[in-house]
Amino acid sequence: MIRRxxxxxxxxxxxxxxxPIAIRAASADEPALNPKQDLISLHYDHAPDRDDGQSAAxxxxxxxxxxxxxxxxxxxxxxxxxxxxxxNRFQPESDKVMDAVFGDVGGWIAADDDxxxxxxxxxxxxxxxxxxxxxxxxxxxxxxxxxxxxIRRVREELPEVNTRRRIxxxxxxxxxxxxxxxxxxxxxxxxxxxxxxxxxxxxxxxKGGDEAFVRAATGHEKFGEHWKAAFExxxxxxxxxxxxxxxxxHIVGLPELDIDAFARRFLQTLR
Numbered sequence: 001m002i003r004r005x006x007x008x009x010x011x012x013x014x015x016x017x018x019x020p021i022a023i024r025a026a027s028a029d030e031p032a033l034n035p036k037q038d039l040i041s042l043h044y045d046h047a048p049d050r051d052d053g054q055s056a057a058x059x060x061x062x063x064x065x066x067x068x069x070x071x072x073x074x075x076x077x078x079x080x081x082x083x084x085x086x087x088n089r090f091q092p093e094s095d096k097v098m099d100a101v102f103g104d105v106g107g108w109i110a111a112d113d114d115x116x117x118x119x120x121x122x123x124x125x126x127x128x129x130x131x132x133x134x135x136x137x138x139x140x141x142x143x144x145x146x147x148x149x150x151i152r153r154v155r156e157e158l159p160e161v162n163t164r165r166r167i168x169x170x171x172x173x174x175x176x177x178x179x180x181x182x183x184x185x186x187x188x189x190x191x192x193x194x195x196x197x198x199x200x201x202x203x204x205x206x207k208g209g210d211e212a213f214v215r216a217a218t219g220h221e222k223f224g225e226h227w228k229a230a231f232e233x234x235x236x237x238x239x240x241x242x243x244x245x246x247x248x249x250h251i252v253g254l255p256e257l258d259i260d261a262f263a264r265r266f267l268q269t270l271r
Contacts, residue, residue, distance in 0.1 A: 031168070031193075033251055035067055037134035039075055040251060041122065043082035044098075044244070045142025045176070048089035050234035051205075052080075053097040055141055055244035057230040058204075058262070060101045061223045062248060065266045072105040077125050079118065081111030084143030084180040093233060100229035111146055119146060123153035130154065130161050137251045138192075140171040141244035148184035151191050167192040170247040172200050200246025203258040209237045213259055216267040223267075 033040075042059055044052040056078070063072055080098050081090055090112050102108040111118035126136045138147055151163055169192045171177065177185055188194060206213075214236045217227035234241075240259060249257060257265060 031135070032253060033137060034134065035071070035075065037129075037132070039077060039126065039129040039134055039136050040248070041077045041079065041126070041136060041138045042248070043079045043139060043141050043147065044094070045083040045086065045179075046080055046091045046094035047083040047086045047142070048091060050091060050094070051239070051241040052141055052244060053094060053230040053233040054227075054236075054240065054242040056097055056101045057217070057223065057226040058242035058245040059139070059248050060105075060226050061217075061220075061266050062245065062252070062254075062262075064222070066252060069105065076105070077122065078102040078106075078108035079111060079122060079146065080108055081113075081115075081118070082140075082142035082146045083111075084145040084184065086143065086179045087112075097229045097233045101226045115146075119149040119153065122146060123150040123157070126150055126154055126167070127157050130158060130166055136167045138167065138169040139244070139247045139251060140169055140176065141247065143176055143180040143184075144169065144171070144188040145181050145184040147192070148181075148187045151188060155191065163191050164193055168195065168251070169193065170195045170197060170250050172197050172243070172246045174199070195250070197246060197250050198256070200243040200249075200256070201241070203256050204243040204246055204262075205239065205241040206259055207239050210240045210259060213240055213263050213267075216263050220267055 044056060046052045063076065080094060083090060098108045109118050109121050129136055140147065147169060151167060155163055169188055218224050
């Protein structure tokens with residue numbers, strides 16, 4: 001069910017007042033996101049780690065800062081319960097974070113409420129985007145079971161579409177892959193453009209917290225309420241961890257911004 005309360009350039013960023021920033025140059029072998037046409041499917045497993053809550057807040061902060069709030073309603077799809085073999089470890093308290101972060105920009109899909117209905121919703125949205133000429137980019141913050149099921153539906157409905165070129169799946173975690181049903185992982189790798197990046201825990205994970213970051217995040221005029229919900233779900237005094245946002249940075253062409261660089265760029269701190 002859907003729960004509701006209801007080509008990238010430095011010039012885009014400069015126009016948004018974010019200042020100059022490095023953007024990875026796309027090559028012939030690595031296509032780039034087209035923000036005018038493409039869809040980003042944001043997948044969170046919330047099973048069992050609670051870092052997905054902080055990643056959701058970070059994803060909203062990053063995307064709205066770069067593209068604006070209205071863009072989110074047209075170009076993102078948020079999915080919770082994107083789990084695999086770890087499905088029995090889902091954290092239902094995560095619903096509050098998803099409501100807080102995505103409730104006012106089109107809502108989100110709750111796969112844990114009804115898996116089959118969620119697959120249909122995801123696939124239908126992807127099909128709509130592919131038919132309109134856009135590509136689909138999956139930020140695989142969880143496992144690839146729902147991704148594989150959606151790709152299968154797409155291939156049934158749109159046999160003329162080359163999903164290996166038009167659906168891009170970005171993953172950063174060995175653990176996520178190991179918790180994916182093996183047949184689903186193999187199918188996703190075979191039928192999509194599957195990209196493995198460096199584990200973002202290396203630069204977006206700070207044990208013991210970071211008081212300055214928490215102050216900047218919770219005090220932000222636009223995004224403070226999203227971060228408050230994320231930190232209520234996962235106490236930042238234990239850890240600041242939005243490592244699943246590493247895939248999103250890759251998708252939008254950003255370099256590997258660490259926690260401090262993220263704060264400077266998107267929360268306007270001077271540290």
